[in-house]
Amino acid sequence: MAETDAKRGAMRTLLRIFPYTKKALPRIVLGMVAALAAHMLALSIPNFLRGIVDAVGAQGSVESIIPLVLWVLGLGVLEALMVLARRWLVLTPGTHVEANLRRTLYAKLQNLPVAFHDRWPSGQLLSRATQDLSLIRRWLSFGLVLLVANGITIIVGLAVLYSYSWILGSIFLVIVAPLWIIGFNFEKNYHITARKSQDQAGDLATSVEQSVHGIRVLKAFGRGGFITEKFAKDAAELRKTELVKARMVAGLWWYLSVIPELALGVSLFVGVWLVQNDQLTIGGLAAFIFTTRVLHWPMDSIGFLLSMTIDAQTAVERFFEVLDEPVGIDDPNKPRKVDKVEGRLVFEDVHFRYQDAPDSEPDLLRGVNLELLPGESVALIGVTGCGKTTLTALATRLYEVTGGSIKIDGIDIRDLNREELRSHIAMAFEDATLFSASVRENVLLGNPNASEEDLHEALAIAQAQFAYDLPDGLDTRIGEEGLSLSGGQRQRLALARAVAAKPAILVLDDPLSALDVDTEAMVEDALRTVLKATTALIVAHRPSTVQLADRVALMQDGKITAFGKHSELLATNDHYRFVISSLDAAGELIEVN
């Protein structure tokens, strides 16, 4: 019972791929027809051979065999044409399906919330987008087509064998029948191992990814050898799994190749006996032998077609693991629109906990209430890890509140399309991500229609004038595939990007941490003019950054525990002094000196 369930599950998994193959499907089906036709032609050739053998055996004339030979030739040529047709029919659509799946997966991954990406190592995603999808393509345009065509060919072939001699046909069938069970067992066991190997390959990709992205740390500590050993251990695990797979395939292949030969051996013996008793002509026996040889490849191939099918099935499974993931943070059914944003940002009893936080853990945010008036700048202060960054991420729905609500001009942000929401709020992160594109494109990312002046202004505010001195000026390619910039330079460009977006609301997450004191002061001066007209939420660690804000909100134990002017809080709040005041530190330093 469990087995049939697993079996049905396997079929169902594979069937799920078909909505993505709609356009390709007719051609794939036609390809199957062509493949089948090619096999049928090959199957029909022995019949003419029988004629030839019987004719030459009966000392017929040359003229009598010529038409038969022409038939053989004609059928052979036609077979080649059918193979050509099959390939032509199936190959292009296969690549289209692969491309379609790849785009779908990528779109889904971009749509999935940040929480998903926190959980999933990118190597696992990458192996799905590359290896797995090409497996599926090969299965669709090759495995599936041949599995169907070869399966039918074997059945028809058995019938043809019967037509030459029912006794020989029956013998052949009886001996070959157990292959069915062997194949079925193989499928069951192979599936688990195939899945394991794909997952391990994904883990390896993750290790590779981390070893590259963390290269500076590894270099700084000289841990190249250490991480290589670790990687080698994982790679050795994959090797082990691959060996198990090979053993399984070898085992199956052994049965698949030996059993038909056994059947042929017995048939030969019985066949000769039949010829002796005049129940079969020599030509009939020859045709029988030829047919079993024609069937040899389809039977042989069942082994790798089956393993290919199972590989494809696990690949489909892995594909849908991502695709089935609920987006969670989705656009509303009836989105509202804000035409003119004033920029009132209100957090109302906001609760948040990470999806995978254990139950024992209290919510990270436990009822945050905060109101930013239009045009007001508020600094967010709190000890590291208290949830400041999380709170800023909630405002653009990078994460979703688990309780309460966030409103812009009185509208719940969940009632806005994400696209619109994020056009009203621009962010600058502490770890500044730049993309492989020119400086210009990077800075104007949030506002592609901005004018040249806007661009210059944004660069000026962020003190990013260094960009003009890059090899190709503002057209210099930066990011992964371009010039590498220092942390401070990256941060300033990221800040320029947020400024250039000219949003109603600006969210800055410790945006000046990598800047030196002089530059920081200059940026702050310039920012002040922008902040006059913009609502801003600024995560700050330094008194200097706090100075940018009109008011300060102090976060503690998942709540806003104090809200007011910097000087007020400094005078009245102990925790605030603890978090922001360097006086103690300065006092200590003097001691040291």
Place this chain on the structure above:
Amino acid sequence: MSMHGVQNEEKIELNKEEQKAIRARSMRLLGSIIRPVRNRLWVSLALVIGAQSLRVSLPALIAVIIDKSLPQAVNGDFTSLWTVVGTYVAAAILSSALIATFVRFAARINQDIMLGLRRRIFAHTQKLSVEFHETYTSGRVISRQTNDLDSIMELLNSGGNEMIAGLLYMVFTAIALIWLDLTSFGIVLVSFIPLWFLTRWFQKQTRLNYRKTRVASAKLIVHFVETMTGIRAVKAFRKEKANQDKYAELVEDYRYVNGKVIQLFGIFDPGLILIGRITASVVLLIGGIRVLEGNLTVGVLLSCVVYVSSFYDPMEQLAMFYNSFQSANSGLEKISGVLEENPSVAEPADPTKLDAPKGHIEFDDVQFSYSNGKEVLPKFSLDIPAGQTIALVGTTGAGKSTLAKLISRFYDPIEGQVRLDGVDLRRLTDEDLRRAVVMVTQEAYLFSGSVADNIALGKPGASMAEIESAARAVGAHEFISALPDGYDTDVNKRGGRVSAGQRQLISFARAFIADPAVLILDEATASLDIPSERLVQHGLKTLLADRTAVIIAHRLSTVSIADRVLVMEHGRVIEDDAPATLIAGTGKFAKMHKAWRESLV
């Protein structure tokens, strides 16, 4: 144009010389992969030869049955039939057993090769300098180690076995044909002419196209990795649509070139079948006539037809092998390019041992510029006695980080020497150097695994007690204990769940546990909030007490624990003295310090 290493690796059309150089280096790589397993390859070859020779004998046995055993059996004598059929079955069983053994044996060889290759590329990319990584991009390195390796694995997995088996099958079939009937063999020989033309055409077409697929798939991976690692920014700036368009374009490029390659095979394969079928018909016609003339027996004709029609079957496998070989070859071209890159910061062949590093650092007429020629540090000298704490200050781009990177040997100077305890850094093994010098940067990268694992990276094999005391020393213990699973908490992808400040604390603990003689802190406190920084300052006092330290910090709070301050501008040290002296003076530092004090309140 030079094709050395990874230069111009995306070039598709190569001239003769470039072609030769690239082929030579990928073949060298192939050779070096195969060398360690070559003995086992001979064994597997023997297995295949045994299996295929048995397999090829099967049609000949059928001929014997029809020509000899059948007439005898008709006369009532079944002995020959028994014997030959018995031989047939035995040969079939034995050959299948040999092939099954071969498959398992070959899988072991292939997997050993793959493991060796994986290790080698991984280890090599780890050795390559930071400068290489900065220009080559992470996506490409990943692509080399995933996609390109996959293409080689495919070659090994299917191609190799089938090629040997197919080739042997053809050879044995030819021998059997010569032995059975020379005329039929002659006909087969004639068919080689169209075969040759077809193969040449295929070979030429595929080489270029495979190179294109490697480049296209690497681009696909680079874009994919960039999107996934920068997903927050992608979302925040609504880059999804633009990304999707760009990716769709890359997907289509890849689809197009890949489709082209597949289609080439789609013409080649039926071409083979066509040649095979025509040849078989000719053999049949001529053989049939000869049987009628009494020059050939029916049995021989039959087995000839079987041989001829199965002669081309392995051709298909050969073509498939050739296919995966071409694909793997373009993978090899790219991988061998990366392997050809010499670490610009190489280990010495004959290193000087440094047993108990004290931490005395000297810059002796050092000059540094990046490979693009831009000078960062003009010639200078500097002496940092062991145990001294140095603060490096100056505006962004003044060359502070470069100076730090020279001490930790991320780069080598263009001229002059950087010495540790009197030994040129280039004379030290990586192990000795890294034990002596550790650098903590602002970018606090966390690897997937637990918090404890990440701290222990500073000292593999450290005990839990050591890890905890390191965390305590830098003030990280408190927040770590508050994490859901304490030190065993998984930090997730890129430390997603730990705040930036906490990440820095963890990387501080990592440096603390490594216990180096020289510690370099490059903006390592930038993301810390003030309470954490206070804790770190506390920890630093003990941490730096008996070691040399170079601290780069914009926050001048750190400076006051320094014995000496170096103020840098445009790559030059313009002030160099004790902090108190500088503050009391009227120079650049005095101004900076004043501004900083004012920013504190």
